[in-house]
Each structure stands twice: as C-alpha cells, then as structure tokens.
Amino acid sequence: MDKARLEEIAAQMMTPGKGILAADESTGTIKKRFDQINTESTEDSRRDYREMLFRADGFDEAISGVILFDETIRQNAADGTALRDLIASKGAVPGIKVDAGAKDLPGCPGEQVTEGLDGLRDRLAEYRELGAGFAKWRAVINIADGIPSYSCIRANTHALARYAALCQEAGIVPIVEPEVIMDGSHSIDVCDDVTGWALSELYQELYNQRVYLEGTVLKPNMVISGTDAPTRAGVEEVAARTVATLKRHVPSAVAGIAFLSGGQSDEEATAHLNAMNAGYDLPWGLTFSYGRALQQAALKAWQGQTENVAAAQAAFAHRARMNGLAAAGEWSEATEQAGQAAA
Numbered sequence: 001m002d003k004a005r006l007e008e009i010a011a012q013m014m015t016p017g018k019g020i021l022a023a024d025e026s027t028g029t030i031k032k033r034f035d036q037i038n039t040e041s042t043e044d045s046r047r048d049y050r051e052m053l054f055r056a057d058g059f060d061e062a063i064s065g066v067i068l069f070d071e072t073i074r075q076n077a078a079d080g081t082a083l084r085d086l087i088a089s090k091g092a093v094p095g096i097k098v099d100a101g102a103k104d105l106p107g108c109p110g111e112q113v114t115e116g117l118d119g120l121r122d123r124l125a126e127y128r129e130l131g132a133g134f135a136k137w138r139a140v141i142n143i144a145d146g147i148p149s150y151s152c153i154r155a156n157t158h159a160l161a162r163y164a165a166l167c168q169e170a171g172i173v174p175i176v177e178p179e180v181i182m183d184g185s186h187s188i189d190v191c192d193d194v195t196g197w198a199l200s201e202l203y204q205e206l207y208n209q210r211v212y213l214e215g216t217v218l219k220p221n222m223v224i225s226g227t228d229a230p231t232r233a234g235v236e237e238v239a240a241r242t243v244a245t246l247k248r249h250v251p252s253a254v255a256g257i258a259f260l261s262g263g264q265s266d267e268e269a270t271a272h273l274n275a276m277n278a279g280y281d282l283p284w285g286l287t288f289s290y291g292r293a294l295q296q297a298a299l300k301a302w303q304g305q306t307e308n309v310a311a312a313q314a315a316f317a318h319r320a321r322m323n324g325l326a327a328a329g330e331w332s333e334a335t336e337q338a339g340q341a342a343a
Helices: 003-013 027-035 043-054 083-089 120-129 150-169 188-208 235-249 266-279 292-302 306-327 333-342
Strands: 019-023 063-068 093-097 102-104 112-114 134-141 173-180 256-259 286-290
Touching: 003 063, 003 093, 003 134, 003 173, 003 256, 019 043, 019 292, 019 306, 027 043, 043 083, 043 292, 043 306, 063 083, 083 093, 102 134, 112 134, 112 150, 120 150, 134 150, 150 173, 150 188, 173 188, 188 235, 235 266, 256 266, 266 286, 266 292, 266 306, 286 292, 286 306, 292 306, 306 333
Parallel strands: 019 063, 019 286, 063 093, 093 134, 134 173, 256 286
Antiparallel strands: 102 112
C-alpha cells in the first residue's frame, strides 16, 4: 500500500471550496434522465452531455473530482481528447464507479446488497492504468417496517470494507458510500439511529480489513427526515443532527466527507452543506459529491440541443459554484439569487 499516494489523492479530492461531481450514472439511469427531455440515449449523446459539463466555465474552480461510469472513462471528447484527460487538465481527479449495483438480499424482503467484488482486483488495476485516482462503491440501506436488519447492515458494510482494501492495494482511494435511503415516512430520529448504526458497523469492518483511513473518503447521507414524513426537519436541525452523528461514529483520521444529495432539491442540498460548514468546528472537511443536485438544472436547460449548450453550462456552473461556496460555509440565499441572475 502506497500510503503517501493515497493521502495525496484524497487531499486533492478534498480541496477546500471544491467538491466531487457524480457523473457515474449507468446506461439505464442516464436513459431515464434523457427520456425526461425527449433525448435519445446513445454513446455519442451521453459523451456530448458529459463533455459539455466538463468544459463548463468555472468547472476547475468548484470541482475536485469526477466519478465516471465504465463507458465514460474509456471515451474521447469530440476533438479526440480522452475525457479522463480533460478532467485531469482541469485540476480534478478522474474516478470510477466499480460496484455492480444493488441486488435483492436473500432472506431479507425489501433489502439489498451491493455486488461486484468478483474480479475487482483486476478491474482496479486496469482503471488505474486508465488514470483513475479514486473509486466509488454504493451500499443501499432502506428504512421501512422491520428494516434495516442486521443482516443487511453487516453484508453491505463488509462488502464496502473488502472493496476499500482492494482499492488501496491498487493505489486507488476508495469512496465508501453507505446510503441510508431518504424515501419513506420515517422521522429524522429514525434516520439518525440507522445512519449511526451503519457508520458504526462500517468503521469496524474497515478496521477488520486493515483499511488505511487517511486514504479514504466517506460519502454518507445527511441525517434528514423521510421524503413522506408528516413533518420535516429544517436546515439547522439537519445540520446539527448530521454533524453530531458523524462526530459520534466517524474517526477523525478519515481524509474527508463528501455528502450525497439523496433526493434533496438543489438548493436544499446546498443549504444543508453550508449550515454544517458555517456553524460547526469539524475534525474533517465536509463537501459535496452530488449527481442530480448538480446536473438537473443543466439537463433541463440542455434538452439535447446544441444551441442550448451555453445555457446548460451556465446552469451547471452556477450550481457547482453555489456548492463550492457551501463547502466553505460561505453560501447564502443572497448569493444564490445573485448567481441565478448572473447565470
């Protein structure tokens, strides 16, 4: 294990005032998003869309890393430049999604376990040759009556730890993502309990697998009310509960924390991140690793049309800039409105 390399990459990913763009949608997922704008999902259209984001003005000011899908890390831009090289030229680290998706967990109705460990060592070696500096693996933890079960928590955190150990062997920083799903009518108290449980089990498993925490980045959900909860916690409560849970369960040695947006609206995800950075003394940096919350406005502006590229890039640049400010605790509704007017 090259600890110095891992620390260097993780530090670049956690550059203050920057965050990670999650552009690792599977072919099936991005097709659904393109369907929303009546755009055919082809290899070229997917390439054009992602290249558009990577070339946006201000990309290098707010983005420190990009999570890619297998297809994308192998693609070239329209001018022949490898997309991974385009990202690196902007000062960001190319990364790669390596899990094979969540599948039903036998004997545990309503629960899933993420697969993809078979052959992962060889795939990681190839991805490093392709220029990947980090990888991502997402676990899915649902909340409903009687779940999650210990079986689900243990199976997913064990897989995350084995993945992380293989990444570090290959000289690749692992993003570990135990996502407690926001869907449901559960309260913020239930989300808090489940998130703490998952994180506690995760760090025990990472210890068991001898993972070097200084060479890892955590990608957690925020502690937040379910989408259908009768009453939903406000920004300050979400920030306070999330910070308290992280401090309780995440070792200070971890290189950094990059939140997923998990179904929050664009501005909601920004406001929560800002409240945490502006209001609390933290042992690690807190930033974003957003997908939809960075891309939705750009996708809507683009509509699959070449003449809309500039507008789509402006929409993406605005959201990236706002989240960059939130990562530094410097965002406000006033800066949001001013940025919208400028975009």
